[in-house]
Amino acid sequence: MGLFGPDSVTWKVHKEPILLLGGLRSLYLQALHPRAVAGIAQNSGFRSDPWGRLNRTSEYVGTVIYGTTDEVELAASRIRRLHSRMTATDPRTGEKFRIDEPDLLRWVHVAEVESFLSTARRAGLKLTDEEVDGYYTEQLRAAELVGLDPSTVPGTAAEVAAYYDRMQPELGITRDAAETAFFLTVPPVPSNWGSRALRLGLTLGPTRWAYFGVAGTAVALLPAWARKMYGGLGWPTTDLSADLSLRGLRLFLSALLAAMPERYREAPMRRAALDRAGLT
Structure with missing residues (x-):
């Protein structure tokens, strides 16, 4: 069947399209760990192919959440093999380290799942304290x-x-962290998105400004101590404005999905998992 199922808190949380914003928040948070961000900067192709990397990461998360047991284990074994071959150098000390060190894997994992959960809750998803703990345990x-x-x-x-x-x-904040944060805030427009005129419009026009708003909300959703590290404000009013923006985005996405044909309202992996569970 898979790691999780229809009765899991994980399925309840990951049904929310707003978790795309949670994924962006987690990247800003992960970048604050000097070794973790150095490992990404020195091994990942996110600068040369950011959208491809984002797509691969999304596919892996989707497989873990909704894939069959065999699909999950295959995807995970590939990730473990890939990580086992990678090393990086700590720019502060010159020390060489493996990127699959438990301390680094733990940081990336916690930042990711906490970002998903907190984003969903702050967007308006109702979860009891028991369900919150249940998600972390799952x-x-x-x-x-x-x-x-x-x-x-x-x-x-x-x-x-x-x-x-x-x-x-x-x-x-290290140099890698600052460069990563800037890259996340002002990513390049994919070269396959049509003509030069279209790309220029996306770079300078309403789409770019809309993305700035999304990225700004992701940063505002960070814990106050993390925002301060980025030079932002830790005021409660920032949390309030972020929550209002996030809830507005959730309502917008819900309305957008409701207007789409039914076959497009669920991600293919989730739809396949629902089929296996006999819930479609």
Whole structure:
């Protein structure tokens, strides 16, 4: 069947299209770890092919959430093999390290799942405290797939909060972090998006400004301590404005999906999983 199912909190959370914004938030958060962002900068093709990398990452997450057990294990084994061959150099110390070090994998995992969950809740998804803890506990399976010992990974909201408290002294803005954040905020327009005139319009026109708004909301959704590291404000009013923007985006996406033909309202992976569960 797969790692999760229709009764899981994971399916309830990941049904939300607004999680695309949660994924962007997680990238800003992950970039604050000096070694994690160095590993990405020195091994990833995100600068030369950012949209391709984003698509591959989205496909992996979708497979873990909705794929069959065989599909999940195949995708995870590929990721583990890929990571096992990669190393990077810490720009602060010159030390060479493997990018599949547990400390780095743990940071990426926690930043991702916490971003998904917090974005969904702040957008208006109703979850009880038990469901919140249930989501983190369910996601320990995803952590194990990349090679982590589940017993070393935060599995409740309280454990995630304590983990962030412990990690903050190790985090900060490096050159890689600043360049990554700028790249996430002003990404290049894909070359296959039509003519030069169209690309210029996307670069300078309403679409670009709309994306600035999305990226700005993603940054505003960061914890106050993370926003301060980026030079932003930690004021509660920032949280309030981000929540209002996020809820507006969720309503817009819901209306947009409702107006589309039914076959386009669910992602193909989710639709296949619903078919297997007999829920279509």
